[in-house]
Amino acid sequence: MKFIHTADLHIGQVLYQNYGRTDEHDHFFSQLTMWCRDHRPDALLVSGDVFDIQQPGAYVKEDFTRYFVTLIDECPDMDVIITAGNHDSASRLHADRRIWKRSKVHIVGLPPVSDPPEDSDEWMDDFIIRLEAGYVVALPHMTGGRSLTVQALLDKVAAENTEGKPVVMMGHLTVSDADVTGHDFTIGNIKTTDVKDMGTGYDYLALGHIHRPQTIGHQEDVFKDDVIYPSGVVRYSGSPLHVSCDETYPHSVSLVEIKERGADVDIHLLNVDQLRHFYVLPENPDESFGSSDEALKAVGAFVHDRKSGYFRLRIAFDAAIPSDFNQLIYDAIKSSGNEVRYNPKVIWTGVPQESRREDLVFEVADLQQMTDPMEFVGKTLDRYQGLDLEDLRKMFMEVEMEVKAMKEDK
Ligand SMILES: [Mn+2]
Structure with a gap:
């Protein structure tokens, strides 16, 4: 069995509230389509987080359709298996599954119930995809332990698999021992799952959720182009x-x-x-800007030299920054025609101890960049240990009432 494993596509992502990434996704999908055409895999697996948000706009759904219809047209023999991640709306993805199945695209949105009926195996058919070349147990993002359910599916496959075909399982979660560096992501993921709870009986566990590619237990091989491992591989393809x-x-x-x-x-x-x-400017990691003029000059040079890319700034904490600084930056990059893109979350250097409050509060840019409400809840719980959720709920209700009163005043 030959397959391509990917995950965490985040189609429809908008960065820094300003920048759609459709052309970047277009560029990726044209590469993916070419690879599928060249390598002729039996299946393409997408292990969750297909979309960036739960209710993507119409043009985003249209992009999704365009990408996968092109793949099907180019590779009519290939099966495509898509599962829901924590960013996806499981039920919305699930709703379209029957029509996609006619084109060999298998969509699994909703997870198995935690207490499957003992007298019937029928529920399993939603999660076991039987290909000519092998079996795929397609599990979407799940909250709460389902180790019995997972093992029941693998046992069912084992009983059926008299020809000894490869068995692949898909999942969207953080397993313990995963390297989450570069990931400031905490939610749903506050909890990690012991990989043992994903059962036994698969040759390859195709995971999504962590964006850094890695095989669990083989971190040293992370960017090697070719590796061979014994059966029982647990791997994140990365985004x-x-x-x-x-x-x-x-x-x-x-x-x-x-x-x-x-x-x-x-x-x-x-x-x-x-x-x-x-990019981070200055590009030399040991340097930071000492004034807004210095930063603006470097941004101008970046627009001129690089012509394209996302950047954020590293600025000395004691630099004098005018209140319209962000607007000056946006003006400076305007001529790039949206090719040069600004992340307004500054990296401050030389912050005196008493001003280090990043562990206690969110910056506005932090909040703007959280697309998943659960991310906010999780990060809040992380930062304010011992927080009473009931207190938080009351505070939100107070804010809600105040906002309402303000609206009525108008
Ligand atoms: Mn995810």
Whole structure:
């Protein structure tokens, strides 16, 4: 069985409230389509976070359709298996599954119930995808432990699999031992799952959720183009795009080949060419700007020299920054025609101890960049240990009432 494993597409992502990434996704999907055409995999697996938000706009859904219809047209023999991640609306993805299935696109949005009926196996057919070349147990993002459910699915496959075909499972979660560097992401993920709870009986566990590509237990091989491991691989393909400015490492999709159940797993990285890169100015990590003029000058040079990319600034804490600084930056990059893109979250250097409050509060830019409400809840809980959720709820209700009263005053 040969398949391409990817995850965390985040189609429709808008960065820094300003910048749509459609052309970056277009660029990725044209590479993916080419790889599928060239390598002729039996299946393409997308392990969750297809969309960036739960209710993507019409044009985003249209992009999704365009990408996958092109893939189907180019590779009519290939099965596509898409599961929901925590960013997706499980029920919305699930709702369209029947029509996609006619084109060999299998969508699994809703997770299995935590207490499956004992007298019937029928529910399993939503999660076991039987391909000519092997089996795929397609699990979407799940909250709460489902280890019995997962093992029941794997046992069912084991009983059926008399020909010894490869068995692949998909999931969207943080497993313990994953390297989450570059990820400032905490939610749903406050909890990690012991990989043992994902059962036994698969050759390859195709995971999504962590954007850094990695095979659990083999961190040292992280960016090697070709590796071979014994059966039972647990791997994050990583996201195809840099989803945040902290993910400047190389991104790829994984081309995986497994000859039969229990055989070695052959992994080949297909490296994604990025349309736009992420930068910090000054580019020398030991330097920071001492004044707004210095920063503006460097931004002008960046527009002139690089012509394209996302950047954020590193500025000395004691530099005098005018109140319209952000507007000056936006003016300075205007001529790039939206090619040069500004992340207004400044990296401050030389912050005196008494002013270090980043652990206690959110900056406005932090809040603007949280697309998942659960991310806010999780980060709040992380930062304010011992916080009473009931207190928080009351405060939100007070704010809500005040906002309402303000509206009525108008
Ligand atoms: Mn995710």
